[in-house]
Amino acid sequence: MSYRVSVTTIEKFRRYMTEASTFDTEESLLDSIKGFFLGNDKTKFGEAWGKIIEEGHKFKHVSGNLNGYLVDGIFFSEELARPAVEFAAAHPKMIYEVPVAKEYEVNGMTILVSGRTDGIEGNITRDTKCKFRTPDFQEYVDSYQWRFYLDMLNAKTFYYDVFEVQGFDSLVYDKKGIAWLHDINIIPYEPLYCSSYSDMHDDCKLLLRQFFEYIEEKNLYQFLKPYKSNA
Template identity: 25%
Template sequence: MIRISATNLEAFRRWKAHPDAELDEIINYLLKKTPPTEAMAAGSAFHKVLEKASLGELNIEQTDGFTFDFSKIESEIALPETRKRKITRQQMVNGERVTFVGIVDAMDATTIYDHKLTGSLDPENYTDSLQWRCYLDWFSARKFTYNLFSKYQPAANPGTYLIKQFMPISFYAYPNMHRDVMAVAEELVEFIKEYVPELIKDDVSSTSFELN
């Protein structure tokens, strides 16, 4: 049995798209040997802030040693009541039983949402992503929206992130989307079988290797 998350599939797709990327880079990522960066830690803290946010305005929020200042944002931020929704589904892929795992930041009756803390608001960075394709496929949903939050880090205040701008961008389900997801999943399964066989577990209760 292999457990694969949407993040795994997107990381594998991005690795394949860069011909100069080293083999050890994706192997270490799948094995959780890649040390977390400050950006990753800040992103996790930022998600906690949005997950716990109640109705009303976000202002200056602190968690896990980071400060997020939302006071400069004038646009309204939609945060559905349903947050951190998880899904698992099993399927045979190239002779291996695979459990696909997805955790979305928020969702409502019509849309799945994912929050991104980023240095630039560039919708093109997300067009080719497998993440939104996976979630729309696995949740049988129609619309996926990235909530992009543009950040600025003052050099004089380490750990402080000024949230400058908010931009939602949306993608929609399309015919043959499931086929596109499965094509990369099949490649990843073959890659794991050849290069990272230790990720193939006999016990269904074995520790997951997905990163969310």
């Protein structure tokens, strides 16, 4: 049998196994494997932020004297959205939301690892992150997200574009279904550079083997998506 698994789920497994944070529980991992995680206010904020970067012109909005961006019911003032708009202007040739996938042979199975990059700029892959606390950049260095993307794309350079969101707690919607963001500050950081290395492919395969050993131990195969290889 062959299976399909996302880079996000593999990274959640790594974070759980390494006890990366108090949020990386086995329950969180199982929700990812079973497809139960539907997002929260922080992921909604991050998705809306990404849309301003990618297609800000589609979300321009004027409400009274307030100019800004209305994205999926969340209103960003022009001032609040400025870091996203400036980032987009600095990367005019970026191709956004590029799906990527690669087959790996693991434990006698063909595993299709899939993902979607936030952006590709020439031979450079980029990923946008909104952090709701002071970023720990070692967290990104340790991640296997960038390793898998570079391995799948046979590329050398990956950047994390990190924005710290200060003052955000939750989304509160008015009667019209709009969440107005108040007392929030967004700080852009210098991009974090990550580069491919000689043993990267082997490291990716090792983590995949460990993931499927966990799947075998916990009898979770029924929750994975089957994959039919063309080989």
